[in-house]
Amino acid sequence: MGSITVSGVGKAYKFYSSRWARLAEWLSPFHKRRHTLKWVLQDINVSIGQGESVGVLGVNGAGKSTLLKMITGTTQPTTGSISINGRMAALLELGMGFHPDFTGRQNVFMAGQLLGYQAGEIAELMPEIEAFAEIGDYIDQPVRVYSSGMQVRLAFSVATMKKPDILIVDEALSVGDAYFQAKCFQRINNFRQNGTTLLLVSHSPGDVVKHCDRAILLKGGRVAMDSSSREVTNRYLDELFGKPDEAPADAEASIPTDSAAAHGLSQHDDVFHSRPGYHPSEHRWGHGGASIIDFLVSTPDASYPSRIESNTQTEFYFTVRFDSDFDQVVPGFLLKTLEGIFLYGTNSYLSSRGTAHHSAQAGSVQTYRFSMPMALNEGHYLVSFGISSGDPRQDLVPLDRRYDSVLIHVGRDVQFWGIADLRATYQQLNA
Incomplete structure (x- = not known):
């Protein structure tokens, strides 16, 4: 039966x-x-x-x-x-x-x-x-x-x-x-x-x-x-x-290195939209002078993974092509739920505790990386990248921001209540 x-x-x-x-x-x-x-x-x-x-x-x-x-x-x-x-x-x-x-x-x-x-x-x-x-x-x-x-x-x-x-x-x-x-x-x-x-x-x-x-x-x-x-x-x-049946050769490197080229990140053309996980409904805006042209999501096991296990250390790379000179530029990163709830946002100044200082010249291409554990519950999340100019302690001028441009999936076999994993510990205390 x-x-x-x-x-x-x-x-x-x-x-x-x-x-x-x-x-x-x-x-x-x-x-x-x-x-x-x-x-x-x-x-x-x-x-x-x-x-x-x-x-x-x-x-x-x-x-x-x-x-x-x-x-x-x-x-x-x-x-x-x-x-x-x-x-x-x-x-x-x-x-x-x-x-x-x-x-x-x-x-x-x-x-x-x-x-x-x-x-x-x-x-x-x-x-x-x-x-x-x-x-x-x-x-x-x-x-x-x-x-x-x-x-x-x-x-x-x-x-x-x-x-x-x-x-x-x-x-x-x-x-x-x-x-x-x-x-x-x-x-x-x-x-x-x-x-x-x-x-x-x-x-x-x-x-x-x-x-x-x-x-x-x-x-x-x-x-x-x-x-x-x-x-x-x-x-x-x-x-x-939209991940292809066979990963392209430039997506096979799974172990992060300091070389952007080793990851197949574009140094010339805007290929951002062709990468696995790209979210076509992204919101792109900015004053110009720089363009975010490529990105990479990487874990110790894969590049552009279809599933990221909760708490796995994950690298987010993005490449920027500059069309003008800037004395100071500030790359940024933002993570949101599908409903638009801001989960975590940072930039080079905040993540480096004020020690990072980047300039850029017209015609140059620079790659930035944010690394973090995906301490989240099971679900789909949206990633945003941005590049701004100016003093991060005052007003920043957005040059190019690609909001909600990448969709990632975090998997977790045993779920908890809520969104973020605060990693609470537990102990029974005898009377």
């Missing part, structure tokens, strides 16, 4: 040149084809055994949700077959199947009966469902007044009212708060320990690594990789951040 076999599955949708073309196709004597096929998935072959926990990853449009809908039977494959062995519970879309005008309690009975439970079973399980959802008196209010978090609380409680043989979870849990997410994953882990097969779709590599032993990467509607969750999430991050 609790297995899934997907054999040669493909899914295509019909596209018509106009609304009349569909009618003409229906009415034509020989049903002359007047449509083209758009293939969303092709040649999908996946086997998931009892008790396995498998994650599904892929960029938007890769076909993840379509695959899950075919597995759960809400849509049918165009080619191939899907075999399900065991009772399945699925949480694909937020509040899917809930009627907004009915109360939460009424929706629990309706959704439960759609899952195959008898009214008596649902009534017996109702106290446990209410206790797990923790929505209080809202259980007797219309679902239309629920927040998205309340809907997912109730939907998950219904889907997992009894241990299923197979549990399928799409991105719906990402809507819930951190407390409820932890509560849901605790229940999922309990199911896994008791033999439930888990299929999890998530955009969070950390969730996939934490909860899945194996992962599948979808790319362009096909299975691009099927391997351990760690290997697949690394490949997914490479795809997400």
Whole structure:
């Protein structure tokens, strides 16, 4: 019990040149084809055994949700077959199947009966469902007044009212708060320990690594990789951040040296945008006279790493080409969350405690490095670089600033609460 076999599955949708073309196709004597096929998935072959926990990853449009809908039977494959062995519970879309005008309690009975439970079973399980959802008196209010978090609380409680043989979870849990997410994953882990097969779709590599032993990467509607969750999430991050399949020769040096050229950093052209991890939505501004033309993120193990383990010493290099003479220039560095929260900012004056003094001549190219441990929680972060002129103790004139120009991913197997790792120590003191 609790297995899934997907054999040669493909899914295509019909596209018509106009609304009349569909009618003409229906009415034509020989049903002359007047449509083209758009293939969303092709040649999908996946086997998931009892008790396995498998994650599904892929960029938007890769076909993840379509695959899950075919597995759960809400849509049918165009080619191939899907075999399900065991009772399945699925949480694909937020509040899917809930009627907004009915109360939460009424929706629990309706959704439960759609899952195959008898009214008596649902009534017996109702106290446990209410206790797990923790929505209080809202259980007797219309679902239309629920927040998205309340809907997912109730939907998950219904889907997992009894241990299923197979549990399928799409991105719906990402809507819930951190407390409820932890509560849901605790229940999922309990199911896994008791033999439930888990299929999890998530955009969070950390969730996939934490909860899945194996992962599948979808790319362009096909299975691009099927391997351990760690290997697949690394490949997914490479795809997400635009890292080429084969690292260019100038990105292979992984041990920092004092030579910028040894790292392949450009000494002439602006190649900043071509580097892995470049964030196209950067905000670039400044008064001119200098241009930031290249960057490098390096750890002891890799250049342009797709994943930086928390607390790993990391080097951030950037190269500046000067078009004018400056008596004093000040390179700067800034780290932010995706939401824009400033985590850490510094410059050459602050990091050197006032000892660094740099000048620049027109036509010269200089490389600067900031080095620090990535003492952060699991997540994605934005890096900004800047070069200014003037006295750092007074007003600096921004020459070129590339804000939010690099996207990095920090990984951490055991997460903590918050963002920064302050490395607290603990000791029990006997009375």
